[in-house]
Amino acid sequence: MSEMNTATHVPVLQVSDLDIEIRGVNGAFAVVSDMSFSVRAGETLCIVGESGCGKSMTALSLLRLLPEAATIAGGKVLIDGQDFLAMNQRQVEDFRGEKIAMIFQEPLSALNPVLRIGEQIAESVRQHRKCNRREADARAVDVLRLVQMPDPERRAAQFPHELSGGMRQRAMIALALACDPKIIIADEPTTALDVTIQAQILGLISDLQKRLGTAQILITHDLGVVSEVADRVIVMYAGRKVEEASIYDLFDRPFHPYTIGLMGAVPGAGASSEAGDRLADIPGTVPPLWNLPKGCAFAPRCANASARCLEERPPFEEKRPGHWAACWEHDDAA
Amino acid sequence: MQPDRTPLLSVENLEVHFPIRSGVFQRQVGAVKAVDGVSFSLQRGETLSLVGESGCGKSTTGLALMGLVKPTGGRVQFDGQEIRGFNRAALKSYRRRMQIVFQDPFSSLNPRQRVKDIIRAPLDIHKVGTPAERETRVAELMERVGLRPDQADNFAHQFSGGQRQRIGIARALALNPDVIVCDEPVSALDVSVQAQILNLLSDLQRDLGVSYLSISHDLGVVEFISHRVAVMYLGKIVEIAPKTRIFAEPGHPYTELLMRSAPSRDPRKRHSFSATNDDIPSATKKPSGCPFHTRCPLVTAVCKTTEPALTAREGGQMVACHNR
Numbered sequence: 311m312s313e314m315n316t317a318t319h320v321p322v323l324q325v326s327d328l329d330i331e332i333r334g335v336n337g338a339f340a341v342v343s344d345m346s347f348s349v350r351a352g353e354t355l356c357i358v359g360e361s362g363c364g365k366s367m368t369a370l371s372l373l374r375l376l377p378e379a380a381t382i383a384g385g386k387v388l389i390d391g392q393d394f395l396a397m398n399q400r401q402v403e404d405f406r407g408e409k410i411a412m413i414f415q416e417p418l419s420a421l422n423p424v425l426r427i428g429e430q431i432a433e434s435v436r437q438h439r440k441c442n443r444r445e446a447d448a449r450a451v452d453v454l455r456l457v458q459m460p461d462p463e464r465r466a467a468q469f470p471h472e473l474s475g476g477m478r479q480r481a482m483i484a485l486a487l488a489c490d491p492k493i494i495i496a497d498e499p500t501t502a503l504d505v506t507i508q509a510q511i512l513g514l515i516s517d518l519q520k521r522l523g524t525a526q527i528l529i530t531h532d533l534g535v536v537s538e539v540a541d542r543v544i545v546m547y548a549g550r551k552v553e554e555a556s557i558y559d560l561f562d563r564p565f566h567p568y569t570i571g572l573m574g575a576v577p578g579a580g581a582s583s584e585a586g587d588r589l590a591d592i593p594g595t596v597p598p599l600w601n602l603p604k605g606c607a608f609a610p611r612c613a614n615a616s617a618r619c620l621e622e623r624p625p626f627e628e629k630r631p632g633h634w635a636a637c638w639e640h641d642d643a644a
Numbered sequence: 645m646q647p648d649r650t651p652l653l654s655v656e657n658l659e660v661h662f663p664i665r666s667g668v669f670q671r672q673v674g675a676v677k678a679v680d681g682v683s684f685s686l687q688r689g690e691t692l693s694l695v696g697e698s699g700c701g702k703s704t705t706g707l708a709l710m711g712l713v714k715p716t717g718g719r720v721q722f723d724g725q726e727i728r729g730f731n732r733a734a735l736k737s738y739r740r741r742m743q744i745v746f747q748d749p750f751s752s753l754n755p756r757q758r759v760k761d762i763i764r765a766p767l768d769i770h771k772v773g774t775p776a777e778r779e780t781r782v783a784e785l786m787e788r789v790g791l792r793p794d795q796a797d798n799f800a801h802q803f804s805g806g807q808r809q810r811i812g813i814a815r816a817l818a819l820n821p822d823v824i825v826c827d828e829p830v831s832a833l834d835v836s837v838q839a840q841i842l843n844l845l846s847d848l849q850r851d852l853g854v855s856y857l858s859i860s861h862d863l864g865v866v867e868f869i870s871h872r873v874a875v876m877y878l879g880k881i882v883e884i885a886p887k888t889r890i891f892a893e894p895g896h897p898y899t900e901l902l903m904r905s906a907p908s909r910d911p912r913k914r915h916s917f918s919a920t921n922d923d924i925p926s927a928t929k930k931p932s933g934c935p936f937h938t939r940c941p942l943v944t945a946v947c948k949t950t951e952p953a954l955t956a957r958e959g960g961q962m963v964a965c966h967n968r
Contacts, residue, residue: 360834460921474923475698504697504924505861509905513917531835534907538914557911575839576909578864588846589868591839595804 320391321348322492322525323372323410328385330367330376332599339600341367341380342549344626349493354519354526356536356557358572359546362596365529368546369497372527373412374402390492408438411486413496417478421470427454427481428466431488438489453484457514476507483514487522497529512538533576537561545569548607549599551626555633565635567612568592606638614639651685652723652822652855653709653742658682659717660701660708664928676927678704680879681718683954686823689849691856693866693887695902696876699927702859705876706825709857710744711735723822740770743816747828749808753800759786759811760796766818785814789844806837813844817852826858830865842868863906867891875899878927878935881954885961895963898936934966942967 330342342364349355357365370376372387374394387394389409397405414420422430431450435441441449447466454462457480470478479499486494499515500508516539519526530536536543536557543560545553545568553566564570574590594611597603603610609619618638626636660679663672679701686692694702708715711730720727722742727734743766746752753762760782767778783793789810800808809829816824826845830838842865848854860866866873867887874884875896883896894900908914922939925931931938937947946966954962 360836458919458921476921476923480921505863506697506901506905506922506924508907509915509917510919510922512907513915514919516917517919532907533835534909537909537911538907538917540911561911572835575835576864577839577842577862577868578866587868588843589839591843592836593840595806595837596834 321350321388322390323527324348324386324388325368325372326386328368328371328387329383330364330371330380331383332380334379334600336600338383340383340549341599342371344550345385347544347551347554349525349527351492351525352519352523354528354539354541355544356528356530356540356542357544357546358530358533358536360531360572360596362548362599363546364549365546366497369412369495369527369529372493372495373406373410375412404438407434407489407491409491410493410495411489411491413479413482413486413494413499415498415501417475417482417502418470420482421478421485423470426467426469427473427484431466431481431485434485434488449488450484453487454481456487456518457481457484459484475503476510479503479507479511480514483511483518487518487524490522491524493525493527495527495529498531499528500535501530501532508535515539533573545572548596548602550607551634551636552608553633553635554626559630559633563630563633565629565633565639566608566637567614567639568608571611606636649687650724651721652688653686653857654721655685655709655718656683656720657718658705658708658715658720660704660713661716674928677879677930678927679708679715682876682879682881683718684874684881684884686855686857688822688855689853690871691849691858691869692872692874693858693860693870694874694876695860695863695866697861697902697924699878699924700876701879701927702861702876703827706744706827706857706859710742710825711739712744736770740766740819741821742823742825743819743821744825744827745809745812745816745829748832749805749812750832752812753808755799755801758797758799759791759803762800762811763814763818766815770819772819781818782814785817788817788848789814790840804837805833806840809833809841810844813841813848817848817854820852821854823855823857826856828860829858831860831862838865845869863903875902878925878930880935880964881962882936882964883962884954885963886959889959889961893961895957895961895968896936896965897940897942897968901939934964 326346328342328345329340331338332341345368359365371382428447428450431453432446435446435449451462451466454466459465459480500511540557542556544551547568553569564573571592575592577589592611597607605620605622606624609615624636624638626634629635658679659681661675661677664674666673682705694705696702707713714730722738727738763782763785764778786793791810830841858869870887872886873890874881877898883899894903925938933949934947934952937943944967952964952966954964956962
C-alpha cells in the first residue's frame with residue numbers, strides 16, 4: 311500500500327531540458343528546445359499546438375522513435391526513475407510496451423496489415439512476459455475486451471483492414487495496454503476519426519484511465535479534445551513551451567497571447583455566431599524553425615509585441631501560482 | 645430592394661450510384677448509393693452547409709453538382725435553367741457561374757504552374773478579356789484574397805497551406821461565379837490559419853454576394869459560416885433547417901448525436917461520452933427503412949421497414965423521422 315501512495319506523488323515520467331535537432335542540408339536546427347515536464351500516475355497531460363510546433367517530435371523522443379534525421383541533442387528523460395536516454399537498444403526495447411507505450415494517429419499505418427489483431431497483441435505480450443502462446447492469446451482477447459471491442463474473440467482473428475476505423479483505434483489502444491504500461495502517449499488519437507466515433511474513443515480513453523490509473527500524455531491540435539480529457543496542459547509554439555497550467559486555469563484565464571489567439575480562432579466557440587461575423591484570427595504564419603526570429607518567436611504575430619519582445623526571448627516563468635508562461639507581459643494583461 | 649425568392653440553384657432528387665461489379669464478366673451486382681435522392685435549394689448570397697461524417701455523400705453531392713462525377717438521376721436547375729445530361733456543352737456555361745474550392749491545397753494546385761497561370765486558367769479557358777486584361781485581373785484577384793501580387797511568378801510549393809488555399813479561392817473567383825462549392829476548405833489547415841480563411845470567405849460573400857455550398861464535417865465551421873444547414877447520413881438528407889434553429893433545436897436524432905459528440909469547449913462541462921462501439925454502417929450495406937435505425941435511440945418497428953420522408957416542421961425545419 312505504501313508503495314502505491316508514493317507512486318502517486320513521484321512522477322512516472324520526468325523530462326528536463328530536452329533539446330531535439332534536425333540535420334538539414336543547411337546544417338542543424340532545433341525543433342524542440344528546453345522542454346521540461348513531468349507526469350504522475352493517473353494524470354493526463356495534453357500537449358497542444360499547431361503543425362511544426364514540436365509536439366509530435368517530443369512524443370516520439372519519449373519512445374526513442376525519432377526519425378533518422380532527428381537527434382536528441384540534450385536533456386534528460388527519467389521513466390520510473392531510470393535514465394531512458396542512457397539505455398542501450400536492448401534496454402530500450404524492454405522498456406517500450408512494458409513501461410511506456412504509444413497510440414498513433416493512423417491505426418491503419420501503425421498496425422501490421424498482414425498479422426491478425428490478436429497475434430500482434432500476443433507478440434508484444436510474449437516479448438515482455440514469460441508466458442506461452444496460449445496465455446498470450448488469452449491476454450490479447452482480454453485487452454480487446456477491456457477496450458470494449460465488440461465480439462473480441464472473433465475480432466482477434468481478423469486483420470486490420472477488416473475492422474472499421476473506430477475498431478482499429480480500439481485495437482491500437484489494446485496493443486498499447488497489453489503489458490500494463492505506466493505511461494501511455496497518444497499522438498492525435500482521434501484526429502483521423504469521424505466526430506461520433508471520436509466521442510466513443512475519448513470516452514474509452516477516459517474510462518480506461520479511471521480504471522487503470524495510467525499516466526497519459528495526449529498530443530493534439532484540438533482544444534475541444536483538450537477540454538474533454540486534460541488535467542494539465544502545455545501549449546507549444548515553434549519548438550518551445552509558451553504556457554503551462556491546469557486545465558481550469560488555462561481555459562478560465564489563458565495568459566500567453568498565442569493561447570488567447572488560439573482560443574479565439576476556434577469557430578463556433580461563441581454562443582451563436584451570425585453569418586458575416588469575424589473570427590479573431592492570428593495574422594501571419596508560424597515562422598520556419600530554421601529561421602526563427604531573435605526574440606520571442608510569436609512576436610511578429612503578436613498584437614501586444616514591444617521592442618523588447620523582438621530582441622529578447624522571454625523566460626518561461628510562473629506568472630500566477632501554478633500557471634507558467636513565456637511572455638514579457640506581467641500580471642493580468644490578459 | 646425586394647430579395648429575389650427564386651432559388652439560384654435547385655436540386656431535386658439528385659442521385660449518384662456507383663456500380664459494384666464482380667466476376668469474370670464484371671457484371672453489375674449492386675450499387676453504392678453514395679447520393680440517394682437529395683433535394684435542396686440555394687438562394688443568392690446564401691451559405692448552405694452540407695454536414696455529415698465520412699461516406700455520407702456530402703462531397704459526392706458537391707462533385708456531382710460541378711459535373712465532376714456524373715449524376716445517375718435527378719434534376720438540377722441553375723438560375724431557372726435545367727442542366728441537361730451534364731454533357732460538356734451544358735457544363736461549360738454553367739461552370740462559368742459555379743466554381744469549387746477543394747479541401748487539400750497541396751494536391752489541388754498544379755505544382756509546375758506559376759501562381760499567375762493557376763489563377764488565370766479559368767479566364768483562358770472561357771476566353772475572358774485580352775491577355776493584358778487577364779494579367780490585371782490576376783493581380784486584382786491576388787490582392788482581393790490577401791496575396792501579394794509580386795508573388796505571381798512563384799510556384800505553389802513556395803506558399804504555406806493557408807496561402808495555397810487563398811490561391812485556390814482566387815482561382816474560383818476569377819470568373820465572378822454566382823456559387824462556389826467549398827469542399828472542406830479549411831479542414832487541412834491549422835486553427836489560426838483556418839480562422840483567416842473563414843474570415844476571407846465571409847468577407848467575399850459580404851462584398852460580392854456569392855453563394856456558398858459548403859461541405860464540412862466540423863460543426864464549429866458550420867456554425868460560423870452557414871445560413872442554413874443540411875445534415876446528411878448515408879446518402880440522404882435527414883434534416884435541413886436554418887442554422888440558428890438546428891443548433892438550438894436539432895430535430896433528427898442523428899443531428900442530436902452529432903452535436904452531442906462534438907467536444908465541449910468548457911472543461912467544467914465535459915461530456916461523459918459512452919465508450920461503447922457504435923459504427924456507421926457501410927454505404928454498400930445500407931440498413932433497410934430509415935438508414936439511421938441501427939443507431940437510433942428512438943427506433944420503433946416502422947423505422948426498420950419504411951423510410952421516413954423529409955417533412956416540414958416549424959421555423960423552416962425539415963426532418964426525416966417517424967418519431968419526431
